[in-house]
Amino acid sequence: MGQQIITVMALVLLTIAIVGANRLIVESINTRMEGEALHLAAGIAQSLLDEAKSKKFDHKAVETYYQATSEFTAATSLGPDGTEPGFSTISPDVFPFRSIGNYNDFDDYRNYVRVVNTGTIQGFIVKATVTYVATGNPESATTTRTYWKRMNVTVEHPTYLKKPIQLSTIKVY
Numbered sequence: 001m002g003q004q005i006i007t008v009m010a011l012v013l014l015t016i017a018i019v020g021a022n023r024l025i026v027e028s029i030n031t032r033m034e035g036e037a038l039h040l041a042a043g044i045a046q047s048l049l050d051e052a053k054s055k056k057f058d059h060k061a062v063e064t065y066y067q068a069t070s071e072f073t074a075a076t077s078l079g080p081d082g083t084e085p086g087f088s089t090i091s092p093d094v095f096p097f098r099s100i101g102n103y104n105d106f107d108d109y110r111n112y113v114r115v116v117n118t119g120t121i122q123g124f125i126v127k128a129t130v131t132y133v134a135t136g137n138p139e140s141a142t143t144t145r146t147y148w149k150r151m152n153v154t155v156e157h158p159t160y161l162k163k164p165i166q167l168s169t170i171k172v173y
Contacts, residue, residue: 037121037160044116044124045153045167051100052109052128052151057173059105067173069145075132076143079110087113092125106130106149106171116155125156138170147173 058072059081080086084102087093092113099112110130117123131141133150141150149171156164 033121034160034162037124037157038165040118040121041124041155041157041161041165042167044118044126045155045165048109048114048126048128048153049151049167049169051097052103052106052130053169053171055103055108056105057149057171058107061105061173069147072145072173073107075145078107078130078132078149080108084108086111089113089127106151109151121157121160123157123159125158127154127156128152133170 060072061067080103084104085098087099088111092115093099094115095117097114099109099114103109107130109128112128114126115123116126128151130149130151132144132146133148134140134142134144135146135148138148138150150168151171152166152168154164154166155161
């Protein structure tokens with residue numbers, strides 16, 4: 001009788017130890033994956049910013065003379081024009097990203113959505129917005145055409161990012 005109680009208690013203690021060890025392993029893996037997701041999300045956001053900054057300031061911009069802001073696209077018309085595909089949450093851009101070859105200016109990325117899969121983590125959701133910003137205050141969006149446009153990029157992941165990663169850049173004519 002005494003040996004049975006000791007055996008049962010040993011089994012209970014062993015079970016508790018195994019469950020605790022498994023929980024530590026799972027938490028360690030989740031922490032590692034969250035760190036990896038943060039690193040990847042920052043790289044994904046920066047990659048989209050670099051891609052957009054490599055494009056012209058505005059599809060109406062020319063290099064031969066200094067244009068008046070009134071010659072640029074109106075703030076309400078920023079985004080892809082009729083010949084360029086739009087990408088949204090309903091139909092996001094997926095690899096190979098068609099924005100690379102189809103978008104020719106910075107503001108084409110207004111309301112742009114992309115899904116990025118990496119070798120280790122799948123399903124990053126990337127969203128971009130583009131607005132004109134006040135020359136003296138680049139944090140302030142404006143409906144007036146200026147020589148400055150701001151792009152905000154947000155990267156989300158439903159499992160591994162508790163908060164979205166946000167990066168932004170300014171493109172100046």
